[in-house]
Amino acid sequence: xPDNSFHRIRRLPPYVFAEVNEMKARARxxxxxxxxxxxxxxxxxxxPHIVQKLIETVQNPRTHRYxxxxxxxxxxxxxxxxYARRFGVKLDPETQVVxxxxxxxxxxxxxxxxxxxxxxxxxxxxxxxxxPFGFIIAGAALRHVHLAPGVDLIAEFAYAAEHSVPPPTAxxxxxxxxxxxxxADLDLYREAVAFAKKRDMFIISDLAYAEIWxxxxxxxxxxxxxxxxxxxxxxxxxxxxxxxxxxxxxxAAGNERLVRALARIKSYLDYGAFTPIQVAAAAALNGxxxxxxxxxxxxxxxxDVLVEGLNRAGWRVEKPKATMFVWxxxxxxxxxxGSLAFAKLLLEEADVAVSPGIGFGxxxxxxxxxxxxxxxxxxxxxxxxxxxxxxxxGVAPAAPPARGEEARDVAAAVEEV
Numbered sequence: 234x235p236d237n238s239f240h241r242i243r244r245l246p247p248y249v250f251a252e253v254n255e256m257k258a259r260a261r262x263x264x265x266x267x268x269x270x271x272x273x274x275x276x277x278x279x280x281p282h283i284v285q286k287l288i289e290t291v292q293n294p295r296t297h298r299y300x301x302x303x304x305x306x307x308x309x310x311x312x313x314x315x316y317a318r319r320f321g322v323k324l325d326p327e328t329q330v331v332x333x334x335x336x337x338x339x340x341x342x343x344x345x346x347x348x349x350x351x352x353x354x355x356x357x358x359x360x361x362x363x364x365p366f367g368f369i370i371a372g373a374a375l376r377h378v379h380l381a382p383g384v385d386l387i388a389e390f391a392y393a394a395e396h397s398v399p400p401p402t403a404x405x406x407x408x409x410x411x412x413x414x415x416x417a418d419l420d421l422y423r424e425a426v427a428f429a430k431k432r433d434m435f436i437i438s439d440l441a442y443a444e445i446w447x448x449x450x451x452x453x454x455x456x457x458x459x460x461x462x463x464x465x466x467x468x469x470x471x472x473x474x475x476x477x478x479x480x481x482x483x484x485a486a487g488n489e490r491l492v493r494a495l496a497r498i499k500s501y502l503d504y505g506a507f508t509p510i511q512v513a514a515a516a517a518l519n520g521x522x523x524x525x526x527x528x529x530x531x532x533x534x535x536x537d538v539l540v541e542g543l544n545r546a547g548w549r550v551e552k553p554k555a556t557m558f559v560w561x562x563x564x565x566x567x568x569x570x571g572s573l574a575f576a577k578l579l580l581e582e583a584d585v586a587v588s589p590g591i592g593f594g595x596x597x598x599x600x601x602x603x604x605x606x607x608x609x610x611x612x613x614x615x616x617x618x619x620x621x622x623x624x625x626x627g628v629a630p631a632a633p634p635a636r637g638e639e640a641r642d643v644a645a646a647v648e649e650v
Contacts, residue, residue, distance in 0.1 A: 244369050249592040253576050257586045268615040270603040271586040277476040280524035286516040290509035300505035303496050304332020308511045311518035312484050320454040328489045331496045336468040336483035341367040346494040348373045353397045355404040359597030361411045379596050387424045407439035409555035412593045412602040416555050422455040429464045436465040444474040444525050446555040447533045466491040475517045482514045532557050535605040542616030547628045559603040583622040585615045
């Protein structure tokens with residue numbers, strides 16, 4: 234019997250990233266040097282003081298026992314301390330914070346906790362896949378809301394809400410945004426809170442990239458808005474901020490009712506993350522934050538290498554203000570083929586793997602997402618490969634290469650090796 238005979242599986246569309254991943258695996262098996270900018274999987278090591286705390290804690294056999302699904306008290310207090318320092322937001326670690334196995338698990342379990350079959354959820358599109366699919370798996374109906382530069386998101390939410398039956402019960406926000414890299418200010422959050430209160434809705438905010446920003450003011454939290462605690466819960470993660478993706482530690486914070494619902498569901502599903510990992514995560518939040526600034530600067534340098542190189546090659550791309558991604562419109566000669574076919578062509582002819590925009594929703598079509606997860610030397614190589622690929626297809630560089638550009642690339646590559 235096929236897998237799609239199961240009701241929840243039938244509701245999930247084909248995973249378009251799988252096609253590119255399969256091509257990537259075949260290319261590597263054939264010995265080709267693929268530069269992988271597809272998955273947002275941080276490549277930098279976790280800062281040493283965090284690793285050392287893990288090692289120190291795991292040597293105590295008492296920490297090898299079951300933990301607690303809500304998270305150890307010290308870690309919940311550490312998250313509350315972070316919100317107080319960073320956003321000026323006071324959280325009660327006993328009632329307004331729960332530790333999750335990464336924000337992805339938290340989002341999916343919250344969807345299970347608060348969703349009844351047939352509930353309507355408003356989800357921006359394009360979107361990180363767990364935002365819509367966590368609710369689809371929970372049985373919800375989705376209204377996709379167009380997210381793009383210049384689009385009035387709250388007006389789009391309002392239109393969708395007015396034309397939804399039954400009325401929506403929740404809305405998703407995610408800024409800085411994956412995949413579009415768009416950012417939000419407190420004015421947008423104020424509008425969102427007022428909108429949600431007027432319509433008796435909850436807000437689920439994903440703030441995974443709070444510390445990966447490059448220009449202007451640091452990204453705010455929706456919980457800074459007066460009254461947000463009445464309607465909003467916010468997810469954060471250790472993965473990008475501290476280069477801890479495999480550790481699987483995240484948080485939900487905010488509205489007590491939503492936090493309590495998530496904690497109740499989790500109490501049936503898990504015993505929480507391994508205690509030494511939680512202790513190390515608390516050490517990260519409470520300890521020196523120089524490593525966060527260093528990680529941010531690393532992504533800034535990579536962003537500049539990739540975006541400036543692509544623009545010189547004739548591929549017009551805007552510099553993102555935040556996140557570890559570049560959201561790149563497909564160059565004109567290739568636009569008609571669509572993002573999946575273009576991603577395959579780029580992999581086949583330039584040995585560069587990217588994520589097709591259609592994988593993030595219908596409004597992602599026409600774009601590809603590039604993750605800043607290779608060092609500057611590899612990014613320069615990716616740019617050279619793409620430049621040659623574009624030239625073969627008739628895309629001329631935006632301007633003649635600066636004198637000595639190739640020599641500088643070689644010198645920089647030698648320095649980084």
